[in-house]
Amino acid sequence: MENFDLTPEEASLVGSPHFIRLKNSAIDKVMGLMGRLQEALAAYDRNTDFPFQPEWLLQGGKISKGEQYKQLPWVMLDYPRYFSKTDVFALRTMFWWGHYFSCTLHLGGAVKEHFREALVYGYTNLTEAGFQVYLQENPWEHDFENGNYCLIADLSFDDWKTLLSRHSFIKLAKPFAIGRWGEIITDVVAAYATLLNVLNNKG
Known part of the structure; x- marks a missing residue:
């Protein structure tokens, strides 16, 4: 019999509302932080010469939240955000309760193929910046557990080239400790700048 x-x-x-009120207040602050991060990323875009295609920015940013990513609350910012039936160009920044922040560049379809050669030769810079690459078949897992990611530094250059050809998408990501709350905007913008420089063949 079930207990x-x-x-x-x-x-x-369950006998006290205090924890839930604190949790809701914390999530509201994460939502506000993501709004500020979107502003900072957009400001970077306005001052870079990266050759964005118009459609990659037209969808605008999107902040969403939920309660049940692996049974824990989460908040997510997609900016820039371009998703079509076949193609993806998106930077996804995620807060996962009890774990970390993360930022992930997701390229798919023709967008991924467009940048594949730049990614091949970005190996050294991505390695030095501490980026990880997604290994699984399903592109919609976001955590670094269960062998989802490995450090690019742990791959040989030949393995890196092979991995870039394995799927119709590629995801490059970095986790950031929740304790870096006050620096997370700077951290993510710096990671974004590195990724755009790699895609733009600027090292």
């Missing part, structure tokens, strides 16, 4: 008795820890939580 519905609460543990002492569960009973202390």
Whole structure:
């Protein structure tokens, strides 16, 4: 028979609204932080010579949140954001409760093929910047657990070239400790700048 008795820890939580109020307040602050991050990324875009295609920026930014990514709350910013049926050009910044922030460049379809050669020769710069590459078949996993990612530095150059040809998409990502809350905007903009420089063959 199923047991519905609460543990002492569960009973202390459900008997008080305090934790939920704190959690909601923290998520509201993450949402605000993501809004500021979008402004900072857009400001960087206005001052770079990166050859954006118009459609890659026209969809604008999108901030979303939920409660159940691997059973934990999350907040996500997609900016820049371009998703079509076959092509993707997106930077996704995610806060995952109890774990970390992350930023992920997702390129898919013709966009990925357009930048594949630049990514091949960006190997050294991506390695030095500490980026990781996604290894799995399903592009919609976002965490660094369960062998989803590996450091590009752990791949040989030949393995890197092979990996870039394996799927119709590529995802490059970096995690940032939640303790870097005050620096996260600077951290993500710097990672974004590195990625655009690699794609633009500027090292």
